[in-house]
Amino acid sequence: MYDIIIKNGTLIDGSGEPMYTADIGIKDDRIAKIGDLSNEKSEVQIDAYERLVCPGFVDVNNHSDTYWRIFSDPYLESLVHQGITTIVGGNCGSSLAPLLGPKAIESVQKWLSINNPSLNWDTMEEFLKMIEKTNKLSVNFATLVGHATLRRSILGDDMRNLTLKEGEFLAKKLGIAMKEGAIGMSSGLVYTHAKSTTQDELINFAKIIKKYGGVYVTHIKNEDKNFLESIEDSLEIARQTKVKLHISHLKVTGEKNWHQMESALDAITRAQETGLDVTFDVFPYTNIGSVLYTLLPSWATDGGKKMMLERLKDSKMRAKVVAEMKESGIDFSKIEIASSPLAKSLSRRKITEIASAQDKSVEEAVIDTLVASEGKVIISMDVLSEKNIEMAIIHPAAMIATNGSGYNDTHGITGEVVHPRSFGTFPRVLSKYVLGKRVLKWEEAVKKMTSFPAEKFNIEKRGMLKEKYFADIVIIDRDKIRDLATPEN
Numbered sequence: 001m002y003d004i005i006i007k008n009g010t011l012i013d014g015s016g017e018p019m020y021t022a023d024i025g026i027k028d029d030r031i032a033k034i035g036d037l038s039n040e041k042s043e044v045q046i047d048a049y050e051r052l053v054c055p056g057f058v059d060v061n062n063h064s065d066t067y068w069r070i071f072s073d074p075y076l077e078s079l080v081h082q083g084i085t086t087i088v089g090g091n092c093g094s095s096l097a098p099l100l101g102p103k104a105i106e107s108v109q110k111w112l113s114i115n116n117p118s119l120n121w122d123t124m125e126e127f128l129k130m131i132e133k134t135n136k137l138s139v140n141f142a143t144l145v146g147h148a149t150l151r152r153s154i155l156g157d158d159m160r161n162l163t164l165k166e167g168e169f170l171a172k173k174l175g176i177a178m179k180e181g182a183i184g185m186s187s188g189l190v191y192t193h194a195k196s197t198t199q200d201e202l203i204n205f206a207k208i209i210k211k212y213g214g215v216y217v218t219h220i221k222n223e224d225k226n227f228l229e230s231i232e233d234s235l236e237i238a239r240q241t242k243v244k245l246h247i248s249h250l251k252v253t254g255e256k257n258w259h260q261m262e263s264a265l266d267a268i269t270r271a272q273e274t275g276l277d278v279t280f281d282v283f284p285y286t287n288i289g290s291v292l293y294t295l296l297p298s299w300a301t302d303g304g305k306k307m308m309l310e311r312l313k314d315s316k317m318r319a320k321v322v323a324e325m326k327e328s329g330i331d332f333s334k335i336e337i338a339s340s341p342l343a344k345s346l347s348r349r350k351i352t353e354i355a356s357a358q359d360k361s362v363e364e365a366v367i368d369t370l371v372a373s374e375g376k377v378i379i380s381m382d383v384l385s386e387k388n389i390e391m392a393i394i395h396p397a398a399m400i401a402t403n404g405s406g407y408n409d410t411h412g413i414t415g416e417v418v419h420p421r422s423f424g425t426f427p428r429v430l431s432k433y434v435l436g437k438r439v440l441k442w443e444e445a446v447k448k449m450t451s452f453p454a455e456k457f458n459i460e461k462r463g464m465l466k467e468k469y470f471a472d473i474v475i476i477d478r479d480k481i482r483d484l485a486t487p488e489n
Helices: 104-108 124-134 147-155 164-179 199-211 227-241 260-273 305-313 315-326 351-357 362-372 386-394 421-436 442-449 451-456
Strands: 002-011 020-027 030-035 042-047 052-055 057-059 084-089 140-143 184-188 215-219 244-247 278-282 287-291 335-339 378-382 398-400 473-476
Touching: 002 030, 002 473, 052 442, 057 421, 057 451, 104 147, 124 140, 147 164, 147 184, 164 199, 184 199, 199 215, 199 227, 215 227, 227 244, 227 260, 260 278, 260 386, 278 386, 278 451, 305 315, 305 362, 315 362, 335 351, 351 362, 386 398, 386 421, 398 421, 398 442, 398 451, 421 442, 442 451
Parallel strands: 002 042, 002 052, 057 084, 084 140, 184 215, 215 244, 244 278, 278 398
Antiparallel strands: 002 020, 020 030, 052 473, 287 378, 335 378
């Protein structure tokens, strides 16, 4: 007697092998039997005739933790309804644990108001136990340790290198966090407080990650003109330490830089051929989310938010920032405000529209918006190449991830613009690149969403339809699967 039998389905088991027809018997939270169960009984039967039955999707680049969604809306409906059953948090250098000092939580303030959350943990073990105890999450959750979260616990707002003693202390704490359940470490090298990070510092952390069998995940330092150089820096860390390397949301921004993607993919292929374990994730949209201050010259953000705002209020510094932004080649017409502490009326407005309404240059509008918002402005930019996205998705090292967060369908009343990837990433890949363009087979696409990320991130007994594995299962109507999310809806 089974709890559930899924019968007559066409199974895509996550391995990449051809699909086949079978029944699945589920007992408790595990797959107990795969085969012909026509003579077996169960409390619940699901007829999956003419449907595809797949493992639950694994989203290794998720921000539901650092956006606080795992607490404010733990059902994470926009993730569940696109087939996601497991998420990995602690991405892009920021995590919610371990908190080694009062400044550690400030690594998430670019996405979250740190005045509101109530924190009742310090260590990784305490954090994970608290998540498990609340038992409200609708998905499985694992986390990386945020590199910036570690650094800021010691450095606060200082922009400098770690001393040898500080580096040794944080490396030890990283090791403890991994023993307590973290699956690796992430870095967000594009963000202000990580820009002073040296290659040696990252190599030392990578050695600890390697020791505990984890993954080093990186949001690379530059995704425009120095894109290739940043890719090579990450690959060099893997060469020197043999750590498992994963590049977050692989992308190159700005049309004049798009040509670099092919060379980057070639470099990753060559690294794999030499025996390095290198992968990346990608989302299927040409628009990206970022923070407004990344449009400023890098020197303007040195020292953190407080010093940045002081510079922007200084007339001479302001003039220098404006001049350098004018020479940057940024296409401001492709940038709009997603969220700001200011009035909701700013949301969905392009920077160019705001500048025109205020009768000022677009560069001055950026500065004034940052000052008025105390630096906390999220933007959406349509700056990626569709051709590059397709090249990345079909590459053997690619897995699919949202780089988004979980929401419910009432979130629109807040006025915040949510990137459609938080609602439609996985069905979009299946409908567009499998059913539409036919550049991926069903089995290839499902593997990129299931067993490939689960294996890379050491998520055991998930990502496959296999006996004794957890019964995280998605059933798909292959003729109707579509993504309906857009920037407007």
